[in-house]
Amino acid sequence: MNYWLMKSEPDVFGIEHLKACKDKTEPWDGIRNYQARNFMRDEMKKGDKVFFYHSNCKIPGIVGIAKVVSKPYPDPTQFDAGSNYFDAKSDPDDPRWVLVDIQHVRDLKRTVSLTEMKARADEFGDFQLLARGNRLSILPVSKDQWDQVLKMEKENPA
Numbered sequence: 001m002n003y004w005l006m007k008s009e010p011d012v013f014g015i016e017h018l019k020a021c022k023d024k025t026e027p028w029d030g031i032r033n034y035q036a037r038n039f040m041r042d043e044m045k046k047g048d049k050v051f052f053y054h055s056n057c058k059i060p061g062i063v064g065i066a067k068v069v070s071k072p073y074p075d076p077t078q079f080d081a082g083s084n085y086f087d088a089k090s091d092p093d094d095p096r097w098v099l100v101d102i103q104h105v106r107d108l109k110r111t112v113s114l115t116e117m118k119a120r121a122d123e124f125g126d127f128q129l130l131a132r133g134n135r136l137s138i139l140p141v142s143k144d145q146w147d148q149v150l151k152m153e154k155e156n157p158a
Contacts, residue, residue: 002043003141005051005062005129006102015052015064015107024104029075030085031097036138041072041098043140050102051141051149053129054111061113062149070101108153116157123148 006028008014018026031037045068052064074095077085090096114129121130128139 002045002048003051003143003146004039004044004048004068005053005139005141006066007053007055007137007139009056010054010063011057014054015104018052018064018066018102018104021104025069025101027070027075027099027101029077029099031075031099031137032085032087033136036136037097039138039140040100044068044072044100046071049105049146051146052104055137059111059113059115061111061116062108063111064107065105066102067105068100069103072098072100075099110153110157112149112152113157116152117149120148120152 010016013026018024028040031040048068050066050068051062052066054060054063074092075085075097077083078087078090078095078097079092080086081088085097087096117124117127118130121127124130124145125142127141127145128134128136
């Protein structure tokens with residue numbers, strides 16, 4: 001099993017949106033970064049665990065846990081000319097972009113903020129989320145990093 005972090009802006013698609021979806025499940029569409037696409041296409045597996053991260057908000061941080069519930073498949077928005085994620089160069093016979101479906105598992109007891117994690121960066125090793133200039137919307141998470149966030153969720157924030 002792999003562990004991941006997926007970022008989304010809460011006013012665009014937050015954890016509350018995911019919980020409101022049928023079966024608390026939604027396709028993670030619109031990814032248009034090759035490295036993030038490669039993570040989904042080549043490494044994500046059904047059953048992988050996901051931290052749901054709210055970005056570009058007052059308190060960015062990890063707010064919940066989801067899981068991958070499908071194999072990667074072509075993102076239909078790449079072929080929809082009316083979509084913000086339309087890609088005229090993507091060939092239906094050889095799609096450029098993929099997605100996976102994720103399902104809400106639970107909210108964290110509290111948000112584990114980016115600020116808190118940065119203050120304890122030495123406890124996270126090479127966590128890509130804490131790397132300067134990192135803007136990827138999908139990141140791998142090690143088992144130790146996963147466990148560290150779950151430990152922090154039980155603590156009172158500083």
